[in-house]
Amino acid sequence: MRLELGNGKLLEVVQGDITREATDAIVNAANSSLLGGGGVDGAIHRAGGRSILEECQRIRQTRHPGGLPTGQAVATAAGRLPARYVIHTVGPVWRGGGSREAELLASAYRESIRVAEELGLSSLAFPAISTGAYGFPAEPAAEIALRTAADELRQAQHLRLIKLVVFDAAALNIYRQELERFSRSEKIERTDRSIKNEN
Numbered sequence: 001m002r003l004e005l006g007n008g009k010l011l012e013v014v015q016g017d018i019t020r021e022a023t024d025a026i027v028n029a030a031n032s033s034l035l036g037g038g039g040v041d042g043a044i045h046r047a048g049g050r051s052i053l054e055e056c057q058r059i060r061q062t063r064h065p066g067g068l069p070t071g072q073a074v075a076t077a078a079g080r081l082p083a084r085y086v087i088h089t090v091g092p093v094w095r096g097g098g099s100r101e102a103e104l105l106a107s108a109y110r111e112s113i114r115v116a117e118e119l120g121l122s123s124l125a126f127p128a129i130s131t132g133a134y135g136f137p138a139e140p141a142a143e144i145a146l147r148t149a150a151d152e153l154r155q156a157q158h159l160r161l162i163k164l165v166v167f168d169a170a171a172l173n174i175y176r177q178e179l180e181r182f183s184r185s186e187k188i189e190r191t192d193r194s195i196k197n198e199n
C-alpha cells in the first residue's frame with residue numbers, strides 16, 4: 001500500500017519486522033530511560049547489538065539525565081542492523097485520551113522526522129509507536145501516523161520515502177482502512193482547492 005505525495009515522495013505501509021528494514025534509519029518506540037525494553041525496542045537492541053545501548057547510555061548521561069521526554073527523539077548509529085541509524089523516540093502512554101496523548105504521538109513522529117532531516121536522510125521506517133505496551137488505540141494511532149508522516153514528508157528537504165511498518169495482519173488492515181479514508185479526504189481537499197482556484 002502506498003500514497004504518492006508528488007515530487008517523487010512516497011508514503012508506504014508494509015507488514016514486517018522493522019529490524020530488517022534497510023531504510024537510512026529506523027525509528028525505535030523507546031521508553032524515556034533509553035535503556036531498552038520489550039516489544040520493538042527489545043527487538044532492535046537484540047538485532048543491533050550492544051553498541052546501540054552504549055550510545056543510548058552516553059546520551060542519557062550527557063544530554064538527557066532525566067530521561068528522554070515523551071514526544072522527543074534522538075539518533076544513534078544502528079550497530080549490526082541494515083539501517084544506518086536508529087532514531088529513538090518516546091510515544092505517550094495511553095491514559096484514556098485526556099492527557100494530550102494525540103498531540104504527543106504526533107510529536108513523536110514529527111520529531112523523529114526532524115532528526116532524520118537534520119541527518120540529511122532520504123528514507124525512514126516507523127513502527128506503530130505507542131500501540132503495544134503503551135496501549136494507544138490502533139485506529140486513532142494509525143490516523144495520526146499517516147497524517148503526520150504525510151504532512152512532514154511533503155515539506156521535507158531530504159526525505160523521499162517514509163515506510164510505516166506494522167507487525168501483524170490486524171494492524172495492516174487498520175492502516176489500510178485509515179489510508180483509504182485519508183486519501184479520500186485528501187482528494188476532497190484537492191478538489192475543493194481547485195474549485196476555489198477557478199473562482
Ligand code: ADP
Nearest residue numbers: 017018029039040043129130131132133134167
Ligand atoms: P510502545 O511501548 O510504544 O507501545 P511496543 O514495542 O510495545 O511499543 O509496540 C509498538 C508496536 O510495535 C506494536 O504494534 C507492536 O506490535 C509492534 N512491534 C513489535 N515488534 C516489532 C518489530 N520487530 N517490527 C515492527 N513492529 C513491531
